[in-house]
Amino acid sequence: MKKKHMARGTGALVLVTGLAISAIGNPAHAALSGQALVNSKCATCHEAKTDQHWTRIGESRRTPEGWDMTVARMTFAHGVKLSSEERGAVVKYLADTYGLAPDETADHRYIIERTPSVVEHPESKPIGDTCARCHSYGRIAVQRRTEDDWRKLVHFHVGQFPAIEIQAGGRDRNWFEIATGDVAKELGKVYGYDTASWKQWQAQKHADASGVWRLVGNRPGVGAYEGKATIARTGDDRYSVAMVMRYENGSEESAKGSAIVYTGHEWRATLKQGGRDIHQVFSLGANGAELNGRWFEANNDAVGGTMRAVRADKGVPASVLSVQPAMVRAGMRTTLAINGVGLNGEVNLGRGVKVIKLVEQSAERIVAEVEVAKDVASSSRDVQVGRASGAGLLKLYKQIDYVKVLPQHPMARVGGNGGSQPKVPAQLEAIAWAAGPDGKPGTADDIRLGAVPAAWSVDNLNKMAAEMQDTKFAGRIEQTGLFVPNGAGPNAERKYKTNNAGELKVTATVKDGSRMVKASAPLIVTVQRFNDPPIR
Numbered sequence: 283m284k285k286k287h288m289a290r291g292t293g294a295l296v297l298v299t300g301l302a303i304s305a306i307g308n309p310a311h312a313a314l315s316g317q318a319l320v321n322s323k324c325a326t327c328h329e330a331k332t333d334q335h336w337t338r339i340g341e342s343r344r345t346p347e348g349w350d351m352t353v354a355r356m357t358f359a360h361g362v363k364l365s366s367e368e369r370g371a372v373v374k375y376l377a378d379t380y381g382l383a384p385d386e387t388a389d390h391r392y393i394i395e396r397t398p399s400v401v402e403h404p405e406s407k408p409i410g411d412t413c414a415r416c417h418s419y420g421r422i423a424v425q426r427r428t429e430d431d432w433r434k435l436v437h438f439h440v441g442q443f444p445a446i447e448i449q450a451g452g453r454d455r456n457w458f459e460i461a462t463g464d465v466a467k468e469l470g471k472v473y474g475y476d477t478a479s480w481k482q483w484q485a486q487k488h489a490d491a492s493g494v495w496r497l498v499g500n501r502p503g504v505g506a507y508e509g510k511a512t513i514a515r516t517g518d519d520r521y522s523v524a525m526v527m528r529y530e531n532g533s534e535e536s537a538k539g540s541a542i543v544y545t546g547h548e549w550r551a552t553l554k555q556g557g558r559d560i561h562q563v564f565s566l567g568a569n570g571a572e573l574n575g576r577w578f579e580a581n582n583d584a585v586g587g588t589m590r591a592v593r594a595d596k597g598v599p600a601s602v603l604s605v606q607p608a609m610v611r612a613g614m615r616t617t618l619a620i621n622g623v624g625l626n627g628e629v630n631l632g633r634g635v636k637v638i639k640l641v642e643q644s645a646e647r648i649v650a651e652v653e654v655a656k657d658v659a660s661s662s663r664d665v666q667v668g669r670a671s672g673a674g675l676l677k678l679y680k681q682i683d684y685v686k687v688l689p690q691h692p693m694a695r696v697g698g699n700g701g702s703q704p705k706v707p708a709q710l711e712a713i714a715w716a717a718g719p720d721g722k723p724g725t726a727d728d729i730r731l732g733a734v735p736a737a738w739s740v741d742n743l744n745k746m747a748a749e750m751q752d753t754k755f756a757g758r759i760e761q762t763g764l765f766v767p768n769g770a771g772p773n774a775e776r777k778y779k780t781n782n783a784g785e786l787k788v789t790a791t792v793k794d795g796s797r798m799v800k801a802s803a804p805l806i807v808t809v810q811r812f813n814d815p816p817i818r
């Protein structure tokens with residue numbers, strides 16, 4: 283590894299582990315050196331091999347959250363004493379020196395973005411079967427280690443939690459032998475330390491995020507939004523952020539806060555947005571031209587939205603980012619807003635969509651009155667403005683053929699009642715679909731039209747739920763699709779005086795002209811998660 287002089291500012295992650303609350307990024311920059319801190323705080327147990335490599339530290343690579351979890355563990359399991367500023371500086375240094383390249387996290391960002399109710403499909407069956415039993419597969423897939431270091435991690439599991447082999451159905455196999463044998467080899471192969479991506483990323487000059495950005499996104503329960511952000515550099519990998527977000531429903535929010543970039547692309551910001559504290563978990567990508575990710579409420583990460591931003595400084599290439607509304611029915615006349623950067627030239631929405639007049643036109647937004655022919659087929663259209671094109675952004679449809687409730691397997695958690703764990707709501711969305719060219723719904727050519735308003739209701743999922751009156755006790759659903767669970771309990775009014783968990787069925791009823799289209803999903807209202815680390 284190349285010798286670098288490190289004099290970084292503090293970088294405390296705004297994260298909470300089950301056992302140790304991490305510090306909030308302190309804007310008063312105490313210029314602590316992470317490297318010096320590793321030497322003074324860690325090298326007593328982790329022998330220095332070079333000035334940037336200590337045993338165990340230097341044999342794995344992780345996300346900032348992954349490093350924060352381990353450093354937190356060193357404090358409560360091995361007695362390391364760190365102030366929140368020191369912890370932030372150590373995490374910043376380790377994430378910069380031993381991080382993951384953008385493409386190494388691309389498939390598993392949901393786990394760092396804290397996307398609710400994701401059902402995982404492990405890429406490696408042996409790793410999935412052996413390891414994704416107690417925690418997510420994603421936790422593993424956003425780390426890279428030498429085979430030997432993966433094996434040591436298995437030893438840590440058994441050493442720290444001796445009952446591990448008989449937990450989570452572990453008696454179905456000779457867990458320790460398999461985990462230290464074939465699975466450690468597989469881990470070293472699939473998630474090995476040395477990769478071409480990391481070598482290339484280390485050699486690359488990392489982007490400066492400052493500038494003006496044009497953004498679009500979706501907030502389940504509220505809708506699509508577009509806006510702008512101004513990002514200014516305040517120090518080494520540190521920025522101030524000011525944003526405006528305008529929602530499709532006409533409401534507007536502004537946000538202000540600060541950000542730290544780890545590993546040259548891992549953007550972590552804390553902002554005050556519309557009166558609430560929110561966190562952004564974005565990546566600047568391989569070339570720093572985009573910011574992509576999820577943001578969520580600081581104390582309620584089930585509620586948030588997605589965001590995509592591109593640079594909007596002078597001279598950037600033109601691009602079309604979104605169109606609102608994103609779905610228009612055949613035979614309709616409507617007003618469309620096209621959002622992008624450098625927009626200039628003729629608006630072309632393909633055959634059967636006539637642009638009647640332009641109501642507003644700037645480089646960032648075009649508002650047009652359009653008419654969609656009656657006989658146009660349900661289809662996905664590119665939105666073109668001059669030479670810029672947004673692939674498949676506009677959906678045309680004859681009718682909504684069916685609806686799906688997202689997430690497909692939602693989960694909410696009871697909480698509150700003065701207890702330590704707040705309630706975890708579930709934000710549901712009704713997604714409309716149309717049959718594709720083959721005219722048959724449920725086939726590969728179907729067109730996902732987008733989120734639509736729905737009337738939401740809940741029912742008991744099964745006989746047991748009906749007997750326990752789960753609909754009465756587990757919570758209620760708002761017409762934005764937000765399911766709000768009840769207090770934890772125990773509840774003396776309930777049969778068996780049990781808690782307020784329950785098994786429900788949510789149904790979305792969508793009005794499509796004179797037709798009603800319904801979709802349902804099971805909704806599990808379960809107990810609190812008492813240990814909620816940054817990476818589940």
Ligand code: HEC
Binds near residue numbers: 324361
């Ligand atoms: C008092 C001794 C001690 C100190 C000080 C210490 N560690 Fe550790 N560390 C251990 C032991 C023991 C293990 C192996 C067991 C485990 O993983 O908990 C370990 C394991 C690790 C691992 C591998 C964990 C994994 O996920 O497999 C990393 C990385 C690490 N330490 C980093 C650090 C850092 C960074 C510091 C300083 C902030 C530090 N340690 C300070 C004792 C220490």
Ligand code: HEC
Binds near residue numbers: 421446
């Ligand atoms: C029986 C439950 C169980 C199984 C099976 C299991 N783990 Fe873990 N794992 C844990 C617990 C408990 C922790 C530490 C507590 C926490 O932070 O959640 C942990 C922590 C981790 C961490 C984070 C370590 C750190 O320093 O923060 C990684 C990575 C990990 N496990 C990977 C694996 C891999 C790889 C396998 C398969 C070989 C595996 N786990 C199997 C329970 C399990």
